[in-house]
Amino acid sequence: MVEHRRRRVTLTVIAALALGPITGADAELRSYKVVGDAIPESLTGAPGDPAKGRAIVANRQVGLCLLCHTGPFPEERFQGTLAPDLSGAGTRWSAGQLRLRIADSTRVNPATIMPPYYRTDGLVRVAPAFVGKPVLNAEQIEDVVAYLATLRD
Amino acid sequence: MIAWMPVWRIVAAAAIVCATYPAIAEIPMSERKSGYEFMGPDSRAMQDEDTANPGMLSVLDGEALWKRKAGAAGKSCADCHSDARTSMKGVAARYPAFSPAVNRPVNLEQRINMCRTDRQQAKPFPYESKDLLSLATFVGRQSRGQPISVADDENTRPFIDNGRAAFTRRQGQLNLSCAQCHDDNWSGRLAGSPITQAQPTGYPIYRLEWQSVGSLQRRLRNCLTGLRAESPALGAPQLVDLELYLMWRARGMPMETPAVRP
Numbered sequence: 001m002v003e004h005r006r007r008r009v010t011l012t013v014i015a016a017l018a019l020g021p022i023t024g025a026d027a028e029l030r031s032y033k034v035v036g037d038a039i040p041e042s043l044t045g046a047p048g049d050p051a052k053g054r055a056i057v058a059n060r061q062v063g064l065c066l067l068c069h070t071g072p073f074p075e076e077r078f079q080g081t082l083a084p085d086l087s088g089a090g091t092r093w094s095a096g097q098l099r100l101r102i103a104d105s106t107r108v109n110p111a112t113i114m115p116p117y118y119r120t121d122g123l124v125r126v127a128p129a130f131v132g133k134p135v136l137n138a139e140q141i142e143d144v145v146a147y148l149a150t151l152r153d
Numbered sequence: 154m155i156a157w158m159p160v161w162r163i164v165a166a167a168a169i170v171c172a173t174y175p176a177i178a179e180i181p182m183s184e185r186k187s188g189y190e191f192m193g194p195d196s197r198a199m200q201d202e203d204t205a206n207p208g209m210l211s212v213l214d215g216e217a218l219w220k221r222k223a224g225a226a227g228k229s230c231a232d233c234h235s236d237a238r239t240s241m242k243g244v245a246a247r248y249p250a251f252s253p254a255v256n257r258p259v260n261l262e263q264r265i266n267m268c269r270t271d272r273q274q275a276k277p278f279p280y281e282s283k284d285l286l287s288l289a290t291f292v293g294r295q296s297r298g299q300p301i302s303v304a305d306d307e308n309t310r311p312f313i314d315n316g317r318a319a320f321t322r323r324q325g326q327l328n329l330s331c332a333q334c335h336d337d338n339w340s341g342r343l344a345g346s347p348i349t350q351a352q353p354t355g356y357p358i359y360r361l362e363w364q365s366v367g368s369l370q371r372r373l374r375n376c377l378t379g380l381r382a383e384s385p386a387l388g389a390p391q392l393v394d395l396e397l398y399l400m401w402r403a404r405g406m407p408m409e410t411p412a413v414r415p
Contacts, residue, residue, distance in 0.1 A: 067344045078345030082338055115327040125383045130326040
């Protein structure tokens with residue numbers, strides 16, 4: 001069991017409030033607990049919205065998932081071939097396991113190509129526009145987890 | 154809390170270093186493939202037919218510039234190098250090359266600009282300007298079919314190693330290395346696009362997505378942007394080292410300039 005603590009970036013909070021929501025950018029990372037190979041508790045303390053999660057997964061600028069994965073998205077023509085099909089992910093993994101795999105899959109497989117969606121430290125040469133920002137914010141992670149949990153076949 | 158935080162960071166950093174250098178396998182020489190081999194018949198035909206290849210317009214512009222006198226010296230490239238068909242044959246296949254003047258490798262565009270400033274006493278062309286790309290494409294065309302053969306010696310090796318380190322290091326918000334796609338996953342598709350092996354055989358290329366001719370460095374910056382990584386300025390030493398490593402990695406493969414790519 002490891003506990004993460006993240007630095008608050010107050011200036012970014014202010015900027016985010018002033019500009020309204022910025023895609024994919026959370027003002028700060030919330031701390032979370034890893035138990036075994038899972039993050040059992042919701043990052044926001046609330047369940048996500050599966051419909052929003054589906055939209056995030058399908059969106060090539062936001063979730064980026066279909067660059068690598070295939071999944072049950074008959075309307076999306078070009079899907080990647082680098083990663084397992086997402087169909088049935090909800091039967092293979094618990095919500096907590098899905099949460100860790102999205103937040104930071106290098107903790108499950110250090111050599112993975114899957115990006116860490118909720119980690120900002122230990123990254124090198126990040127473009128200035130993305131420094132200190134996770135790929136998805138806590139609400140978006142929860143939406144994606146809620147959506148994947150519905151993929152039962 | 155504060156006391157153990159640095160320790161946690163050291164542990165995390167160690168874990169990241171381990172994750173950054175898994176045994177990445179370089180592609181065996183016999184399995185190397187140009188981007189050409191990943192293209193459909195239409196794009197191949199476009200590259201094969203000089204009359205259909207938009208990159209040939211650049212070659213023609215470059216030929217005109219080759220003969221034009223410029224700068225305070227009032228000399229053209231041809232005044233010093235005469236017929237490019239013979240004097241420039243195989244030259245582009247050897248670039249980036251070590252320059253004693255700057256004590257590091259320079260790419261073909263930089264070498265052309267050195268002639269501009271030193272010999273012609275003219276202003277250097279900006280990177281990605283039409284004139285610089287035309288001259289580089291014209292000079293590159295004289296190496297078509299020639300095997301890539303950058304120097305691998307005590308002068309260039311530290312820079313090749315530097316380029317290799319950049320190629321294999323994870324970077325950017327997406328935490329991916331070039332090698333994870335181009336060495337480990339070149340047979341796969343990223344969304345609809347074949348990933349290819351990132352062989353630098355055809356530069357400057359005519360890229361359909363750009364609707365123009367562009368340099369290898371421009372292409373490298375596209376992938377860096379995709380990784381949400383810092384993108385060094387055109388001409389930056391880091392990009393030249395990466396170019397050099399890619400050319401070393403493609404040693405022996407035939408030049409295709411001007412290639413067509415999607």
